Amino acid sequence: MAQPANPFMRQLTSSDRKTRLSALSSLRIYLSSRPATQPFTPLDLQKLHKALFYALWMQDKPLHQQNLSKDLASLVDKLKGQENTVIWFDAFWFTISREWSGIDALRMDKFLFLVRCSLAKIFEICVQQGWQGEVVEGLLEGLENSPLSARDGKVPDGLRYHIIDIYVDELDKVDVKREVVLQEALAPLRKLGEETLSKVVRKRVKEALQDERVSDWKGEKAEEQNGDADVDGSDNEDFGGFDD
Numbered sequence: 001m002a003q004p005a006n007p008f009m010r011q012l013t014s015s016d017r018k019t020r021l022s023a024l025s026s027l028r029i030y031l032s033s034r035p036a037t038q039p040f041t042p043l044d045l046q047k048l049h050k051a052l053f054y055a056l057w058m059q060d061k062p063l064h065q066q067n068l069s070k071d072l073a074s075l076v077d078k079l080k081g082q083e084n085t086v087i088w089f090d091a092f093w094f095t096i097s098r099e100w101s102g103i104d105a106l107r108m109d110k111f112l113f114l115v116r117c118s119l120a121k122i123f124e125i126c127v128q129q130g131w132q133g134e135v136v137e138g139l140l141e142g143l144e145n146s147p148l149s150a151r152d153g154k155v156p157d158g159l160r161y162h163i164i165d166i167y168v169d170e171l172d173k174v175d176v177k178r179e180v181v182l183q184e185a186l187a188p189l190r191k192l193g194e195e196t197l198s199k200v201v202r203k204r205v206k207e208a209l210q211d212e213r214v215s216d217w218k219g220e221k222a223e224e225q226n227g228d229a230d231v232d233g234s235d236n237e238d239f240g241g242f243d244d
């Protein structure tokens with residue numbers, strides 16, 4: 001696999017763990033020092049996320065891998081400006097989708113955990129923003145348009161399945177006060193369930209939306225939250241979707 005050309009990026013992908021940690025520390029300073037008036041471009045952050053991807057690729061030992069995944073997901077906290085926050089995660093989803101097919105079985109667990117940490121961070125930011133505003137809208141749209149897109153063929157099925165499976169888990173962990181507006185928080189899942197042509201995806205979305213924990217939010221029933229949007233395809237009996 002090709003390595004990033006930028007010297008700073010090469011430090012992040014070094015085979016020496018101390019070098020990687022030092023580069024990560026320097027990156028935190030760099031991100032926090034960048035003024036909000038100078039937002040990153042999508043290409044800037046795509047290049048950075050590629051280096052961060054390989055930083056995790058090079059990391060061995062489960063505990064170190066988990067700690068690094070948490071650290072990588074928390075880098076967004078160093079950014080200034082709401083625009084940077086949204087672009088950061090758009091670049092992350094772009095990168096993880098692009099690199100997913102090259103992840104071997106021995107490394108897959110640590111990237112699954114990175115995705116989990118990143119989704120949790122998105123929900124954490126949404127909680128901090130009171131589940132309203134441009135940042136929340138941008139983050140949820142990012143989920144809809146990339147990893148949970150029904151029609152984007154560039155999104156690997158494995159990544160899409162994983163996010164569906166952990167969606168309620170991470171929402172449940174982060175929104176401890178149960179203040180989330182379910183209509184907004186679950187919109188990416190519902191949209192996927194309504195638009196997908198895959199029976200497997202539709203079934204997984206339906207199971208996620210029927211999770212008993214969904215009814216914990218504001219005392220509402222899961223079936224009431226699902227409303228008339230029947231993601232199992234009962235409104236389209238003539239076409240049940242494609243088998244995967």
